[in-house]
Amino acid sequence: MRPGRVVLINDRSAEIGGASNLSCLAARILREAGVPVTFFAGDEPSGMTQPQAIHLNGKPLVERGRLSALAGGLYNRDAYKALRGWVAGHDKPSTIYHVHGWSKILSPSIFRALMPVRERVVLHAHDYFLACPNGGFINYPASSICTLDPMSLRCLTTQCDKRGYHQKAWRSTRHLLMQRFFALRSRPANIVLVHEQMRGFFKRAGIDDSRMATIRNPVAPFLSSRTQPHTKHDFFFIGRLEPEKGFEDAARAARLAGVPLQVIGEGAGRALLEERYPEVTLHGWCNRAQMADRLRDARCVIVSSRVPEPFGLAALEAVGSGIPVVLPSHALLAAELAEAGAAFTFPTGGIEALAAKLRRLADDDDLVLAMSEKARSCAPHLANTTESWLEALLALYARILDDAIKARAPTQAPKERTGARAFGTAGTAREAGA
Structure with missing residues (x-):
């Protein structure tokens, strides 16, 4: 009925x-x-x-x-x-x-x-x-x-x-x-x-x-056309700038790894990032078209939430676009994405471990290319249309x-x-x- x-x-x-x-x-x-x-x-x-x-x-x-x-x-x-x-x-x-x-x-x-x-x-x-x-x-x-x-x-x-x-x-x-x-x-x-x-x-x-x-x-991918993340250099954090989302963890890990970080999102943590991490590029809130335009430059998307995320929309939108993801092991999607070869995981709150994953992705174009292909392949099976x-x-x-x-x-x-x-x-x- x-x-x-x-x-x-x-x-x-x-x-x-x-x-x-x-x-x-x-x-x-x-x-x-x-x-x-x-x-x-x-x-x-x-x-x-x-x-x-x-x-x-x-x-x-x-x-x-x-x-x-x-x-x-x-x-x-x-x-x-x-x-x-x-x-x-x-x-x-x-x-x-x-x-x-x-x-x-x-x-x-x-x-x-x-x-x-x-x-x-x-x-x-x-x-x-x-x-x-x-x-x-x-x-x-x-x-x-x-x-x-x-x-x-x-x-x-x-x-x-x-x-x-x-x-x-x-x-x-x-x-x-x-x-x-x-x-x-x-x-x-x-x-x-x-x-x-x-x-x-x-x-x-x-x-x-x-x-x-x-x-x-x-879930709809961020990008409708094919991207080549292995030819890009920037890492992206997408989410609200609130402590539970781990935005500062992403910034600290990017600094330790020596990789450029761009942040899409708004919240009370913006002032902290501006003061302590001037090297980070802040875009604020973006609509879908703006996000798609920026993420064409993405090598990887970082999900660093300290909450056991029940779904992780940004992670799947990235994976569906062929962009590899790094996310905490407590995220409920973590095991599926890692098993599919589309993501790396790290212990929740583990800054050094996250930085190590970022360094590895920054240094290995072949790895990023392989993860990108696996991401496109697995994405349709992990969410609804x-x-x-x-x-x-x-x-x-x-x-x-x-x-x-x-x-x-x-x-x-x-x-x-x-x-x-x-x-x-x-x-x-x-x-x-x-």
Whole structure:
């Protein structure tokens, strides 16, 4: 059964990276496939505003005053009222609610509003916030991957947040509210993982995995035409300039290796790079066309995140362009890319080890050429295309609607049961989603 409508829920309605890009892409391709879409967004309308969008006109927490951010981040009353009102006034048995992002504006209050339609809610795990209060399974002060069980006593008493224990306590409170409103431990939920290895992290958090599905993100290469990275000299870092992304690790390693580094991305770390690493070329945020133009000069792309990246979009966009990648061993794609011969890995946070890989790539044109060819060959097998991503989403929605109908059937009136039979293709949809 195809959904009668999909309500896409995300903090932002503009394509600013990550979950926002994918939620906007989902809106476009679902509409093109003839599925009505309502976009429920926490932000203000902009030049890239979605059609049929509901905007709360809110600001991201980082752009608000401290007290406003503390209170609104725990419980956004406007988000609750608006979403509860939409559900009460417009919900139908064929409506799917797909949550892409909630931690920057919308808050856990949306989960309270969605409880009446829980069986038709999809939670897209672009990150680990559903399982881990700091969203990354990382101990920021120690710059190490966290091995503690989320929300255990040891977790709650460990200062792992990049801003201090006060922020850890606030995030833990927010996590408790989310679990109270949408209890992921005691009841299964429809959760989309972007890589199968995320399942282990979620199970460690005690989350029921019986209704999890893995749907890898759609990836389009940075470059549409063939490049020759073995004839180039520059190394590139692509990502937000935030500590968890390891941008300074890339800069330090490039300096140690004596290789030129170009950085595409924006964030609070820009000032640090300008002050401490004047040899680095900073491009700031770039659109797709600008990125393609710059990456024609790339010998290699560096992914140096200190978080166990669930997907690593930049890595796959580079590999699909025939550009070798160096990435941390904890990245969930690391083993696949290294086995395919398209990437080198290094221990997360290991500056010397990263520098050694960069030196090797800088000194060996034949190696870079071989890795480039292997990258082009393996890339199509590691991610979805836009078309296959749409097919996977529609199959998932069909399974969810089928399960919801079956769950209601014993208690519904005869007229309702007749309507349920009319949906017809539930068995086929379940098989397609398997």
